Amino acid sequence: MVEYSSNARNMRSSEIRRLMKLASDPSVISFAGGMPANDLFPIEIVDEIYNNLSKSVKQAALQYGPTYGYPPLIDSLKEYLRSRGLPLEGQSLLITAGAQQAINILTKVFIDPGDRVITESPAFIGALAAFNSYRANLSAIPLEDDGINIDLLEKELDARSPQIKMVYLSPYFHNPAGIIYSEQRKKEVLEMLSGRPHVLLEDDPYGELYFDEADKPLTRPMKAIADASIPICYIGSFAKIFGPGLRLGWLLGPESIVEKCEMAKQSMDACSATLSQVLTHEYLSGGKLAPYLSRLRPVYARRARLMLDALERCMPDGITWTRPRGGFYVWLSMPSGADATEVFNRSIARGAAFVIGSAFDPHGVNNNSMRLAFSFTPEEKIGKGIEIIADAIKETMQD
Amino acid sequence: MVEYSSNARNMRSSEIRRLMKLASDPSVISFAGGMPANDLFPIEIVDEIYNNLSKSVKQAALQYGPTYGYPPLIDSLKEYLRSRGLPLEGQSLLITAGAQQAINILTKVFIDPGDRVITESPAFIGALAAFNSYRANLSAIPLEDDGINIDLLEKELDARSPQIKMVYLSPYFHNPAGIIYSEQRKKEVLEMLSGRPHVLLEDDPYGELYFDEADKPLTRPMKAIADASIPICYIGSFAKIFGPGLRLGWLLGPESIVEKCEMAKQSMDACSATLSQVLTHEYLSGGKLAPYLSRLRPVYARRARLMLDALERCMPDGITWTRPRGGFYVWLSMPSGADATEVFNRSIARGAAFVIGSAFDPHGVNNNSMRLAFSFTPEEKIGKGIEIIADAIKETMQD
Numbered sequence: 001m002v003e004y005s006s007n008a009r010n011m012r013s014s015e016i017r018r019l020m021k022l023a024s025d026p027s028v029i030s031f032a033g034g035m036p037a038n039d040l041f042p043i044e045i046v047d048e049i050y051n052n053l054s055k056s057v058k059q060a061a062l063q064y065g066p067t068y069g070y071p072p073l074i075d076s077l078k079e080y081l082r083s084r085g086l087p088l089e090g091q092s093l094l095i096t097a098g099a100q101q102a103i104n105i106l107t108k109v110f111i112d113p114g115d116r117v118i119t120e121s122p123a124f125i126g127a128l129a130a131f132n133s134y135r136a137n138l139s140a141i142p143l144e145d146d147g148i149n150i151d152l153l154e155k156e157l158d159a160r161s162p163q164i165k166m167v168y169l170s171p172y173f174h175n176p177a178g179i180i181y182s183e184q185r186k187k188e189v190l191e192m193l194s195g196r197p198h199v200l201l202e203d204d205p206y207g208e209l210y211f212d213e214a215d216k217p218l219t220r221p222m223k224a225i226a227d228a229s230i231p232i233c234y235i236g237s238f239a240k241i242f243g244p245g246l247r248l249g250w251l252l253g254p255e256s257i258v259e260k261c262e263m264a265k266q267s268m269d270a271c272s273a274t275l276s277q278v279l280t281h282e283y284l285s286g287g288k289l290a291p292y293l294s295r296l297r298p299v300y301a302r303r304a305r306l307m308l309d310a311l312e313r314c315m316p317d318g319i320t321w322t323r324p325r326g327g328f329y330v331w332l333s334m335p336s337g338a339d340a341t342e343v344f345n346r347s348i349a350r351g352a353a354f355v356i357g358s359a360f361d362p363h364g365v366n367n368n369s370m371r372l373a374f375s376f377t378p379e380e381k382i383g384k385g386i387e388i389i390a391d392a393i394k395e396t397m398q399d
Numbered sequence: 400m401v402e403y404s405s406n407a408r409n410m411r412s413s414e415i416r417r418l419m420k421l422a423s424d425p426s427v428i429s430f431a432g433g434m435p436a437n438d439l440f441p442i443e444i445v446d447e448i449y450n451n452l453s454k455s456v457k458q459a460a461l462q463y464g465p466t467y468g469y470p471p472l473i474d475s476l477k478e479y480l481r482s483r484g485l486p487l488e489g490q491s492l493l494i495t496a497g498a499q500q501a502i503n504i505l506t507k508v509f510i511d512p513g514d515r516v517i518t519e520s521p522a523f524i525g526a527l528a529a530f531n532s533y534r535a536n537l538s539a540i541p542l543e544d545d546g547i548n549i550d551l552l553e554k555e556l557d558a559r560s561p562q563i564k565m566v567y568l569s570p571y572f573h574n575p576a577g578i579i580y581s582e583q584r585k586k587e588v589l590e591m592l593s594g595r596p597h598v599l600l601e602d603d604p605y606g607e608l609y610f611d612e613a614d615k616p617l618t619r620p621m622k623a624i625a626d627a628s629i630p631i632c633y634i635g636s637f638a639k640i641f642g643p644g645l646r647l648g649w650l651l652g653p654e655s656i657v658e659k660c661e662m663a664k665q666s667m668d669a670c671s672a673t674l675s676q677v678l679t680h681e682y683l684s685g686g687k688l689a690p691y692l693s694r695l696r697p698v699y700a701r702r703a704r705l706m707l708d709a710l711e712r713c714m715p716d717g718i719t720w721t722r723p724r725g726g727f728y729v730w731l732s733m734p735s736g737a738d739a740t741e742v743f744n745r746s747i748a749r750g751a752a753f754v755i756g757s758a759f760d761p762h763g764v765n766n767n768s769m770r771l772a773f774s775f776t777p778e779e780k781i782g783k784g785i786e787i788i789a790d791a792i793k794e795t796m797q798d
Contacts, residue, residue, distance in 0.1 A: 002656065003596065062445070062641075064434055097667075097668040110402075112405050133666040197400050199401055244462060245464065264532060274643075274645075
């Protein structure tokens with residue numbers, strides 16, 4: 001009886017939601033959720049921070065704050081971003097409700113229905129949902145081992161320049177592909193965008209989670225090396241380096257763009273949760289991040305190793321996968337024509353889950369692939385889970 | 400160089416932002432901010448709740464939760480809503496980042512550019528910002544002492560039925576008008592909407608803050624008395640009954656509508672801050688709300704009394720104001736032609752602030768009025784602040 005907007009009519013209760021629900025059964029060995037394991041959260045640090053807050057800061061934590069963010073957190077976050085080589089001059093910072101909100105706000109600010117966004121393929125499911133919710137058209141450019149296919153990117157930029165409004169890239173330990181861009185590829189992308197009006201969304205929730213200190217230079221953001229004429233909106237998140245439940249991310253971008261984003265955010269939720277911001281400020285300014293990351297990195301490295309070893313041991317010929325040097329994910333590819341949903345159905349029946357590839361295809365079609373997250377699964381269950389999935393793949397391929 | 404969306408081009412850095420910034424100077428006696436005073440927050444209760452959380456609940460508080468909300472909070476909130484007479488059968492609940500996000504999501508789900516929303520005049524500034532950000536057209540129906548002008552509402556509904564998508568009302572201790580709807584007016588509104596396809600947004604952030612127990616029956620939501628055929632989305636908030644810094648509100652509405660809203664929220668911020676939700680669940684389920692409200696109500700009643708007494712004492716002839724029986728606000732009207740911005744400029748120079756009336760005019764024009772919030776101002780400063788504003792009004796009227 002009620003009549004929905006075009007935006008809402010475009011939203012569909014997807015197959016993915018059904019599969020994710022199945023995967024959340026606690027008896028299932030799940031590689032589905034892209035999240036930290038609960039036992040890795042720095043509970044003792046939060047306790048210590050909370051109990052050292054003064055009464056007036058606790059009061060501030062329960063009060064509205066400015067839309068752009070809690071001022072002390074803005075300061076400590078600037079300090080952190082400076083230490084990662086990011087430029088702050090002529091740039092503004094906006095605290096958002098996770099990186100998801102930053103992506104959503106930028107889409108609101110740049111996309112009219114029918115405008116075009118260039119994304120990698122595969123791409124982050126949350127970004128795709130935001131783009132679709134504003135009825136953007138998507139150009140999906142294949143991702144290779146060292147980054148986006150640069151020739152196809154150039155071709156698309158040349159062919160559809162007037163319709164293209166944003167280029168969305170996630171160069172560091174990509175979700176879902178698990179790869180990291182080479183220095184060379186980052187430079188090529190920046191050269192290609194130079195002089196064009198397109199905004200680059202550089203999404204970086206996992207860059208700090210390299211396994212090997214030697215790879216740290218690879219995580220240097222494009223925004224840190226680009227010349228200022230390219231409008232880059234650098235998006236980060238505290239989800240993977242503190243806790244996703246705080247729902248905090250940020251957007252660092254040219255002042256004029258961030259001003260528009262701040263207005264959009266004001267009409268969305270007025271400000272981000274102040275209590276979360278207070279705790280995060282104390283976490284950053286109290287020097288808690290670096291030791292926490294030092295504790296996390298070997299844990300995720302070990303989980304990735306266990307998963308890669310199991311894949312090597314169990315997977316049949318014709319199956320390939322990425323070998324991540326950081327982050328949360330392995331991306332597994334089956335021969336063309338194989339259907340990850342069939343594999344999922346067989347696999348979940350025996351107690352293991354993952355996310356099917358079509359969830360990350362900008363056009364929702366290609367499904368001969370899957371995302372395996374090693375971040376959440378207890379170490380002793382990783383081998384068994386991969387075994388189940390390998391068996392399901394073998395059976396599906398025999399049919 | 401970059402090209403913004405039509406939505407973003409429609410956002411303007413407003414005069415209001417400049418005035419609010421001036422009003423936030425701590426040396427100013429401010430009746431501008433629509434928020435609780437910091438010293439009223441239940442810090443001891445939050446301390447007690449936090450320190451009694453188990454380790455596993457603290458871990459859950461740092462983790463993603465379902466988009467619709469933290470399941471224990473959904474249960475305790477249902478219990479609370481049931482106690483206020485609200486129907487839950489056939490209805491779904493969505494936890495949002497404040498009532499602001501609930502309004503924004505509903506606008507996204509129902510409004511295409513050019514669709515029409517009926518609002519009261521004056522109306523909540525945050526709702527107007529959300530409607531404008533989706534380029535809705537607004538029909539502004541005058542508010543009277545006992546609710547929206549029912550004849551004009553009927554006329555507008557009849558005249559523009561196909562374009563109208565939502566009716567937005569805030570019946571209980573209205574922001575900014577301070578009035579509460581009579582029983583009669585609520586019934587008339589419901590009769591008028593019966594059989595029409597328009598969705599009613601019933602926004603209720605202040606209903607619990609009646610000054611006199613005898614007025615409690617007036618705060619019974621329309622959703623509690625309406626027949627289920629009218630699609631009512633009932634919006635509430637923990638901002639005024641716990642703390643706005645937690646950024647939590649909710650939406651109770653027909654299942655099919657809330658399902659669309661959940662999908663929209665997923666693409667906006669994935670879920671609301673889990674830590675805030677954990678604390679709020681313990682607050683509700685631990686029976687902390689009722690005693691806190693018993694403590695708050697006489698405080699706000701006293702502040703309102705002090706403001707009304709000062710207005711009576713200081714204001715010149717020709718000035719009228721509402722006499723709130725709850726909530727945070729007095730709405731003051733000057734003769735037509737008077738300009739609240741002029742009064743503001745004179746008043747701020749002497750150290751008192753308020754929000755000019757045009758901020759709450761759906762069309763941003765009428766400015767012979769102002770909103771005076773008594774919620775935030777220390778009692779001993781209320782009289783002095785009103786005196787300053789009265790002097791500024793007298794001077795402006797003499798010019």
